[in-house]
Structure formats: C-alpha cells, structure tokens
Amino acid sequence: MTSVTDADNPPTRMIDYLKTLKPNFSPSRYLTKFGSLKTNQDRVNFIYRDMKKLNFYPKYFKDSKDDGAAIASQKQGDVFFGKGYYHEAIIEYTRSIATAKSRGVLSRSYANRSACLFKINMFKECLVDIDRALANNYPDHLKRQLHERQSQATRLMRPSERFHEDTPCIPEPQRNPLIESASDAVRIEMNEKWGRHVIATREIKIGEVLSVERPFACTLLMERLIHCHHCLEFCYNPVPCEFCTLIVFCSEQCKAKAVISYHKYECAIYFSLIACGMHPVQMLALKVTLLAKEDFGLLSTLTVDLEEVYRSDRYREIHKLMAATNKQSVKSLYDKAEFAAWVFHFLDSCTMFFKRPNTRNKKDIFKEVLLLQLQICELNGLGILEVHYDFTKNVLQTFGVGLYSFSSLFNHACCPNVEGFQYGSTMVMKAMKTIKEGEQCCISYGMSYGNCPKELRQEVLRTKFFFKCECEACKFNWREWNATSQFRSPLFMDLKMNPMEIMFMETELARGNMVSVHQFLARLLPQLKRCENFEPWGNALKIKRLVELCYRLLANRRRV
Template identity: 35%
Template sequence: MSMNYFPRLLRTLKNNELAGNFRQKGNAMFKVRKNREAVELYTRSIALAEDKSECLALAYANRSAVLFEKGFYEECLMNNYPENLKPKLLTRQEKAKILKPLQTSQNYFEPIPKFPEKNKNTFIDCAADSVEIKYSEDLGRHIVANRNIEIGEILAIEKPFCHILIKQHLNHCHQCMKLSYNLIPCKNCTQALYCSKKCRYNANFYHTYECQILTTMKSMKMDKLKLLPLKIALSVKDQYELIKNGCSTPDKDLYRSDRYQEIHNLVANTDSRSVSDLFDRSVTAAVVFHLIKKYTSFFDKPEDEVTFKELVLLHLQTAACNFHEISELAENKDQIFELDEIGAGAYSFLSMFNHSCSPNVVRHCYGPIIVLRALHSIKKGEQCYDNYGYHYALMTKSDRRAKLKKQYFFDCICEVCKNDWPLYQNLPEIKTDIVISDLDIVKLQNGEVNAANKFLVENLLKVTELEKLKPNKNLAELQEVIKQCFALLGNIRRTL
C-alpha cells in the first residue's frame, strides 16, 4: 500500500465575503480612533478581496479615509472608486492634492551613507578601503583592518543578494520591504502586498512560483531559514548552467554582493552536521521540491530539477551560519523604540566576519541594506568582529560557547571567553566625566533622530577613553546608547 506523506496544497483564496468582514472590523476600529488597527484591517480586506470587485474598491476607499485624516495626503490618493462613492471620494482627492505640500515627511530611514570615491575598496564592491579579506586554516576567510579605524567609521554598505519579509506583511512591501500604509495586493494570492505597481511587477520573476505555495509553507511553520533558500533557488534560474559548471569566482576578481557565486560559496558546515540534522534539512528540501514541481510551472527541463534540489539543500545549510536579520526600530507596549526583526537577507561580505562575544562592529538596516560601523577603535592588522547573537554582558561563557558550538560549529576563543569577562551586572564601574543623562535616554527611547545625531557628535570619540580600562560597566552602557543612536538613523516603524 502506497502512502503519500507530502503536504496537501493549502491556499487562502480571494474571498469577498471574508474581505467584507475585515472591512467591517476596520470600520469599528476607525470609529473609536484606533487608526493603526483600522488601516491594517482594511489592508487585510484589500489582500482578500477579488480583483476589480466593488469589495476591493470599498476597502481602498475606507483606508483612504483614515490616511487622509492622519495627514497622509499622498498615500490616500486612489483610483477605481465604486460608482456610489465617487462624488465623496473625488472631493477627498481634491482636498488631498491641495494639502499634499503640507504633508509632514516621515522617512522610513535617514539618507543611506555613501563612501567618497577615494575611500572605496578596490577589491570589495560594498566595503571601504579600510578593510580586506584574509584567509587562514584556523580562521577561514575573515576581515582585517588594513589601517587604524575609529569608532563610528563605516566599514561596509551592503545590499543583500536576496531577502525576504517574514513579518509585518500588512505595512511593508513584499518586494522592497519599504514601510507603506497604502499597499496593493498580488492579484492571485493573499500573502503578498506591494508598495507600488512597479514592485509588484519586479517581483514576478520569483513570486509567480511562490505565490501558489506560500500559504502551505507558512502553515508548516517554515521560517526564514527555509523560505530564503527557496527564494534564492527561484531567483537564480537563469544561472543554472553556470552553477552546474562549478560556480567559481576568480581569486583576483572584485568581490561582489550582487553576484550569486559569492553566496554559493559560503560555508555550509556539511561535514560538521549530524546525520539527524542533514536528514531534517533533506526532508525540507524534498517537500519544497515537491510543492514547486507539482503546483507550479517552474521547471523547463529535468536537469533543472536536480539543480534546484541541490541549491535548496545547500542553502538550508548555509542559512543558519551566514544569513542576517533585517530589523527596524518599533514602539513596544511601553512606547519605547526597540529593534524588531522583520526579515532576513543573504549578505555575502557580512557573512565573512568572525564572531566575538564583545564585537567591534555593529550592523543597522536602511530598508534591506545593512550599514556596518565600528563600535570600537580597531588597530591596523586587527580582526573585525561581528556578534552572532550571544553577547558576554547578557549570557554566561558556558551558555555562549555551547550555543555557538551547536549552531556555528566552533569553540569560541575570543578575548572575552579567554579572560571570562563577567556579566553586565558584575562589571566594575569606573570614575569618569562621561555622563549619559536620563534626558538623553528618554529622547532616544522616544525615537528622536535629532537627539541621536547630537549625542553621537558629543560622545562618540569618548569611547576610546573607556576602552583602555575594559571591561567596565561604563563602556558597556555607552556602547548600547551609541547602538541605539545608529539604529535611529536606520529603519523606524512610526505608526499612524
């Protein structure tokens, strides 16, 4: 007796009745001035409504009313009004056009920094000339400073080869991840929403295929480390011949973030993985392949099926050790801005930074682009260290080393682990003139960008004074405040 253990296809189809229910819930929220909840419910209605239906137009119209009231005049402009609402909506549109110049700008992030032409790296397209890639048997590929680097200096500005949105789907674009309160839907599924018709069109090359199976994969609790490998395998179909021939990169060639070869050659740690680990990843790859083969038209020829399976399995292994989170500052329940992970990306250059439990670099996101800055002064010849999520101030040495060994397959021998630095609460406090005022803390917690810029100008270089006596509580506190300042220059989700 044959038994089929593969998952059945699940799809959340367009449904005007369900869309109407969400629109009514949005109306209820709007009446009690819960604007954020109302906009999200209307957007849910837009995602569910059938294309070109009156139900879709009504959801657009209701969302437009909230956006107009909150001063989002550009975002509230829309077309395809239902006939019975045209007079009312056209009046709103005329008012919005008049008021549009008065709209308060709410940038998702500050302007993305750029390297002066003279400071660009000759061999790494996303990096400054202050760093270089080195290799050794013990450390593998790693990043070293080729001159002294000051705290706050930018080391890299990297755009991911591929990225995905994993949460906040009702206010971020599925394609570019931009914060948007006037998203438009995929015409065929309920899972993807876009900030513009351009982004919806640009997503076609991969979403045409994932569109059919996203609901099924999410119902199986497939996370970012499974969804991103699928998107990579779909995105590089035009390079399958190159991949079959080895996918090597010339040693003296420019190291590029926009090229697949760099992603393909990231370490997978296959030989270090247990049989059960590899079995689990192989089953996942088989399920993903089954869904693509049975429910989409992705494969043109049999040999592409083999390449696809191999790529999914490869990146299910590289993902856990190399891919990075994409985050933004957002208000928590206490109305304090803190980092919230919303997506994940494959960054080939950032993946080469080794770990330290007290890192000397820090990452912040501008959309899906990551800007990497020095968090500590770095001397020429020293290694540049990122942190893989296990920091000495928050976790004991034994816990850190156990988790790093399990996920990344190495025994941490960083300065912190060698000297067994204490947790934050047990760090010594030193006498210093450097003071972080309560007012500064409140302003930064409230998301004030001007306060962040002012604090950086006044305090950034003071870190070097505290570095001489590390570890100490003063340095740990100042570094955390500086990290919050840098975060405020990047993605911020400001609600309605």
C-alpha cells in the same frame, strides 16, 4: 479560502509514516542510511523516492481571492477606525485588499485605508490610495467624500517629514576595488583557523562605515502586511499580489521585480508551504534557490577568486558561503532534506518552473541547490532589525532575515568591534571601536558579554555555528554586564559626562525623540573614544549601547 490553521500543520513526517506502515521499521537504521549519503540531491531523492512510491505527499492548498473574507476584514477595519485605532485599521484594510476578488471590494478598502492615512497625516500615501480607489470603479455616489479628502490632503501635503537619514554610500575614492560593497579600509583574508574573514587594512575610526550592502535575498519574519515582501521596506499602503492572498509589495516596481525573478513560481505554492510549517529561513532558502535558476547549468564552474571583484548581486558568491554540511547532525540534515522534497514536489506538480528552457532538465540540480541553501541560510542569514514604538517605549525587533555575500564573512566576537545597522534591508557595517591595522573585524551573532553569560554563549556558538569562541571576552572571562544596570558613580568620574545627562538621553531615545539624536551623538562619541579601552567596564558598554541606539534610530525606516 482554506485558512492556514485548517491544514495539517505540519504534515505527518515520512519517518512517522514509515513507522505506522512497517512494525519492524527502525528509525535509527533509516537515519544511518540517510547519513551515509554524500550529495544533497541524493539526500533529497532518498526521501522523495519514498514519497512517490508510497504516494505520501504533503497536502496542497489552493490559495484564492475571496470577497467574503475581504469584507470581513474590511468590517473589522471599520470597527478599529471608529475607535480611532488607525494603525490597526490600516492592517485590516490591507488584509482586505490582499484578499479581495472583485474591484468593488478592493476600491472600498483602498478608500477606507486612505481615510486612516489621512488621520495619521500620511497625506502622500493617502492620495495614492485615493487614486487606487478611483481606478478600481469606486461607486459614484460615494465619490464626493473621496474627492473632498483628496483636495484636503493635497492642500495639507508638505515635503514628507523624514527622520531617518539617507542610506550611507562609500565615496568613490574610498571604494574597495576588490569588494563591491566595501570601503578600502577592509580586505578579505582566508586561513585554516578563521575561514574567510575581514581584516582592517588601516586604522578605522569609531563610526566609520566599512560596507553598504544590499541583500542577495531577504524575507520577513513578521508583520507581512506592513512591509514589502520583496525589499522589506516599511509601508502603510502596500499593493497586493494579483493571485495569492498572503503577500503585499511596497510598490508596483517591487511587485514586478519579485514576480519576474521568483514570485511567479513561489506564488502558487506559498500557501501550502506555510501550511507545512515553513519558517522564514526556509522561505529565504527557497527565494535564493529560485533567484539562482539561471546559474543551475553552471554550478560546477562557479568559483570565487579573491583576486577578482567580490560581488553582492550574483549567485556565485552566495553558493560559496559556508554550509558546514559535515558538522550538521543527521537529524537536522534529514529535516532540511524532507522540506526540500516537499518544495520540489509542489514546484514540480503545481508550477511551470521545470518547464522553462533553463531549468527543464535541472530537477536534481534544484534539489542540490535548495538543500545547500537551507544549510547556508541557517548559518549565514543575518537578522534585519527595526525600532518601533510600543505605546510607552521603543522596542528593537528582528523583523526580517537576509543573505548577504560580504556581510556574512564577518566572524563573531562576544565583544565585537563592528555592528550591522539596517537601512531597510540594506546592511551597513559600522566600526564601534577604534580598529587597528591588521586587526580582524567582528560582529556579534546575537550574543555578547553584555547580554549573555560565557557558558551559554559558548554553548550556542558551538551547537548553532559549530565553533569555539576565542574572543577576548571569552579568553579573559570578562565579567558579564547588563547594559541596563545603573552607572556606578565612583567609576563614573572617569567620564566627562553627568549621569543625569545620560539618563536624560536614555529617556528621550526611549520616547522616540529623533530631533536630538545628532546632538546626543556629538556628546557620546568622544566619550566612547575615551572609554573604549576600559571594557569590560559597565559604563563603557553603556555608552556604546547608547551610540548604537542613536545609529539604529537614524537608520530606522519605520516611523518611531
């Protein structure tokens, strides 16, 4: 197996190659010509034609299973296991499982992983791995130990300890008749200034769930061996793709769904695209485009009518999300078009994608959709967060990115009244302030007055999201607060809470004490209600942060 780092990383770019070919080549003239193009397919073809003419393609790497590499990972796993580093050992055994070619190597790695899972009391997962080891011809002379572990795990297994709550669902009477994933507390409105945006139809209370939405597609940013490639669920005993070595799934069901809908095509080219330097948002755009394949023939007829039900599970809504093509710089559009040309080349030359009945004559449409989605995903992709315990404290990390047709319609405010919480990859929007009827519901696109000065916020929002923020915090120059700053005691008197109690909660939550979260919330929510109108007051922000953390921990699929 060629390792990804051996590859030209990233491959030489067309513009650099042309410079070496023609001494009088002018990059700025070349980009001006590119900038005058009107459609996405023309932009991709502009580069693809040169690639073809000059026979200048990115290098293809065949990804194949390799017992040698699998045994090396297995040995590394054994070293970690010997030292009692079970989490690290699990990752190495999973790497081995993803790479193994023969059933002998595979069964040993499953068996070894089951030993780790046993050690960390994940008996259900342990038993599943034992079954997998046995189903893959685990050597007879080693079976006795495995059977012993099996009977012990069966004896010790109890209804699995779960800390996270179930994904909320919107009760039938409150479902929004026009928005599949939302409650009737909101509606979509459209105007010149805000584009499509979300408005409260009545007063909304703090903590109320506004929408529960599965992503149209999502992808991992990190830790691909302990999360499912398809649903992003945290998983310590995933199964591998049968063909490629980089991808694992939480279950056979997820694997089957992914293979049939997109991974069949992605599989053969994934390794080469990683070698090209593909980043997660590009990965997401590719997934979305492959998922959209049955709609390729219908693009011109895809419309979104706000009088009809707005859905989360079909491509039409995704196709109509904002792309802001005319606001992108020529260079940024060119980079995306070049990536699209690489993907097209790999897909055309290494897979059966363009030989399917519904995509046979749709090469230009593919280029159109992929370049559009590269823009849409960059602008609309929402981070998927998770809390994990890092030896001494909880760390909040963005481990995935998803494309959601409804959640993407929330505009930004630096003092947001709504926050997205992720139950796995399901996005749940909750009100973090009392929202009045007719008021716009806004989330933060990563920056708020609590973590970022106004100049920087405005700069990022202008260059990355192409708008000038006019939220209350920006308009009235709210003082920037650092949520970790100390409570200031004179002001603190307004809260009916003892600073020591707040500190206790902070410490317990940072330690991952899940048992008390509901109790903390019961204390915090009335305080948040009391002080919500005192923003920009640091203490109000601090209470809000604690409530947010409680909600996040309740949603968290990963054991903290």
